Amino acid sequence: MVKKPGICYAGFMLKMLKILMVLTLVLFSFKGFSKPKRFMVCLGQEEAFMHKHKLGGPVFKLNQEVISSFVQLRDSIYMKDKYVKQVCAANSPSMKVLELLMTKNTVFFSIYTEKRSPKKLAIDQSNINELREKSSLLFVNFVTQMQAIMSKPNCMEKHIPELTLFYEKMRYILEDIGLRRVMKTLKDPQKVFEKLQALDAKNINC
Numbered sequence: 001m002v003k004k005p006g007i008c009y010a011g012f013m014l015k016m017l018k019i020l021m022v023l024t025l026v027l028f029s030f031k032g033f034s035k036p037k038r039f040m041v042c043l044g045q046e047e048a049f050m051h052k053h054k055l056g057g058p059v060f061k062l063n064q065e066v067i068s069s070f071v072q073l074r075d076s077i078y079m080k081d082k083y084v085k086q087v088c089a090a091n092s093p094s095m096k097v098l099e100l101l102m103t104k105n106t107v108f109f110s111i112y113t114e115k116r117s118p119k120k121l122a123i124d125q126s127n128i129n130e131l132r133e134k135s136s137l138l139f140v141n142f143v144t145q146m147q148a149i150m151s152k153p154n155c156m157e158k159h160i161p162e163l164t165l166f167y168e169k170m171r172y173i174l175e176d177i178g179l180r181r182v183m184k185t186l187k188d189p190q191k192v193f194e195k196l197q198a199l200d201a202k203n204i205n206c
Contacts, residue, residue: 037078037079038084038088039070039079039083039084039087039088039093039097040067040070042084042087042088042093043063043066043067043070043087043093043094043097044067045093046063046092046093046094047060047063047064047067050063057145057149057202058142058145058146058149059092059094059095061141061142061145062094062095062098062138062141062142063092063093063094065138065141066094066097066098066138067094069131069134069138070131072127073108073127073128073131074110074123074124074127076110076111076112076120076124077108077109077110077111077124077127077128078108078109078110078111079107079108080106080107080108080109083100083104083107086100087100090197091197092197095142095193095196095197096193098135098138098139098142098193099189099190099193101131101132101135101138102135102136102139102183102186102189102193103189103190103193108128108131110124110125110128112124136183139183143156143163143196146196146199149202150204150206151206152206154206155204155206158206159195159199159204160192160195160196160199162186162187162188162191162192162195163186163192165186165187166183166186166187
């Protein structure tokens, strides 16, 4: 049976229309798609690893909270390259991010300058400051969850004595002096994070 030319032409045009629609969708997708920032990719890889190996606990929760906080960062805000390398090379990128936020003042930067766009720069700086302030709460949640899975209540202080004064302030005068001042009692936070990363909370002798 010979197909009529009109039917063949209609079929051809329908196929071309479908192809055109697909190409249009692809072009629009690429136009609206911004390349993921590298530190977010590394945090995502950590999350994927923990999902694959069914690893829950404080580090998993920290990873989720860090990613959630970073999703709210404006597109014009980036992490400095030297810190991106540290995050991606760490055994736990989320713990390294929290350490950097608590120990460094200029982890993130805005692509805007005072000369280029002072208003947009101010908005970005406000966004960065909010993230730094939130890091204190992330830290409190993290060490609290770490302590909760240990067999004895003073286990964290035994293995990380730098936390002793911090815990004392947290227990008794947090409401009076506020979280920011409590965080200032944390001695040598970089050493604290080194010990936290080496700590196996579920298999520790308290």
